[in-house]
Amino acid sequence: MFETERMIYCSQIGEGGKVRNSGLVDILQDTSDLHLMNHPVLAPFFKETGSVMFLTHRQVDIIRRPEYGEHISTKTWTYELNRMYGSRNTIVLGEKGDVCIKSIAGGAFMDIRTGRPIRVSADLIAQVKSYEKLEMEYLPRKIAVPDTDPVITCQMVIRRSDIDMNDHVNNARYFDITDELFHECYNAKRLRAEYKFPIKRGDAVFADRYDTTSGCIISLRDDSGKVFCNVEYTL
Template identity: 55%
Template sequence: MYEMKRTVNCSQIGSHGIIRNSCLVDLLQDCSVIHLDTHPVMSPFFEKENCVMFLVSRQLDIVRRPEQNEKLTVKTWTYELKRMYGYRNTVIYDENGDICVKSIASGAFMDKTSQRPIKVPQELVDRVKLYPKLDMEYLPRKIALPDTEPQVYEDIPVLKCYIDMNEHVNNARYLDITDEFVENESAVKRIRVEYKNPLKRGKAIKTLVYTDEGRKFVELCDENNKPYCITEYDYRS
């Protein structure tokens, strides 16, 4: 388990004084990455074997959006680990210890050079301490798109500022892209993201937007409709 302290600052606040969805993911992501980078079992293995854990899916349940100058505690822990996949909870708490955001993330072990999935030794898996699963609704990793006709937007550019140290779009930056295609994105109660293929600079994105019963779905694809990422915005209480 790992925890970090943060204060919500002006750079994380968007329109109407509300924290951006991508900044919530930044908080969750930073906590998770620091946990992995300092983990006594996983960190030495990653360095020795030239591998990494790539995010496959994320679910955020937003109980309350933190406000500017709020002091937060972000905690993360692994609740399940297999030879190819890992599953974790990360939670954002306010100063009173009340939950602002609950989240689930699943990741796959990948070789850095080949960008192919790998299996880690069972002996390594057995050494990692697991913690109880957070009490929340666990939805499937894969997002099913509604059977409706989408709105289509062509040739959305991938900007340099979206790219991270892995030379593809950072997980949080996908929300900076998809938020542009939904109304009142700060009113969303739940966000699910399925990461399918890495999106790199120089690509043009075809964006498909679906609407269905209080939800919006934004699918980012290449010119042949091969998906990079699907994001679901759920406005229902």
Template identity: 35%
Template sequence: MLKIQDQVTTSCTDCNGKLKLFSAFQMMQDCSELWLDTATEYRDFLRAHGLAQLIASRQVEVVRVPNYKEKLTIQTGVYGCEPLFGFRNTFIYDEAGNPCYKTWSLGVFCDLKTGRMKKLPQEVIDAYTYEPKLEMHYKDRRIVVPNAEVKTFEPVVVSRNDIDYNQHLNNAHYVRIASEYLPEDFNVKGVRVEYKVPVKLGEEIVPQVLTEGNFIYVKLLKKELPCAILEFEQG
């Protein structure tokens, strides 16, 4: 398990002085990445074999959105692993120790050269010490988009500032892009993101948006195929 301290600063807040959803995703992602340096044997095995664990899905429960200057603790830990998949909780807590965001995510083990999924040896899986699975409402990692009226928007071009060290669109930026199509008064209670295929510098993403009940779905298309599907639930 890894815990890091953070604070809601000016660059992380929206016009109402609340932590942006995009910034919360960045905090969770950063904590998960820093965790890798605490699991040195696991990290070294991946590097020695040219492997990486890439996020395939994330579910977020929004309990309370923190305010400007609030101090936060981000905590992450792996609670399970299979040959192709790893499972992780990442929670964000306020100063009183109450959860603001509860999340779980699924990572896929991939060969960095081929981009194909690659199984971990069972001895590597058995050697790791796992954390308890934290309490939250776990939904399926796959998002079923309802059959409803779709609105298509102008393409978004991926810029240099969207790219991370894996040379593709950073995971949190999918949320940033999709959030632009939510109504201003949409109070986000929950989010699910299913990542499909990486998007690289200069490529275009075509957003498609549809609504059903308290849910808004955003499909981000790359060459007419989904690169990510996002589900936003209104509270």
């Protein structure tokens, strides 16, 4: 288990004085990244082999959004790991110790040079400690896109600021992109993302929004229909 502490500052706050969806994901991914960077088993392995953990999906259940100036602590741990995939829980606690955010993230071992998934040794997996799974609702990794016509279709602009150190859109920035198409985005009580293919700068990206009874689903694709990412908002 790994823990970080921080304050909520203006860089996480968006419209209406609420923490942005991408701000919440930044908090989660920073803690997870620090965990992997400092992991006694996985950190040396990633460095020696030139591999990474490629995020495949994320679920964020929002009990409440932390407030500006609030001191928070974030805890993360691996609850499942095999030779190809891993899953983790991350929670955000408010300054009074209440759980603000519960989340799930899954990833696959990948060779960063080839962009292909890899299978690691059973000996390596045996050295990684796993913890008890967090009590929460676990939805499927895949997001079921409605078999109807979208209510909105438009081309999205991929900005230079969306691109991260791996030369593709950072997983938190997908929410910045899709938030533009959903007015109630900051009122969401649950966020889900299914990451299929990374968006790179220069890619033509189109967004299809499908309204649901509890929010909406936004699918990001190229002009041939290949889906990069599906994002779901639940109010």
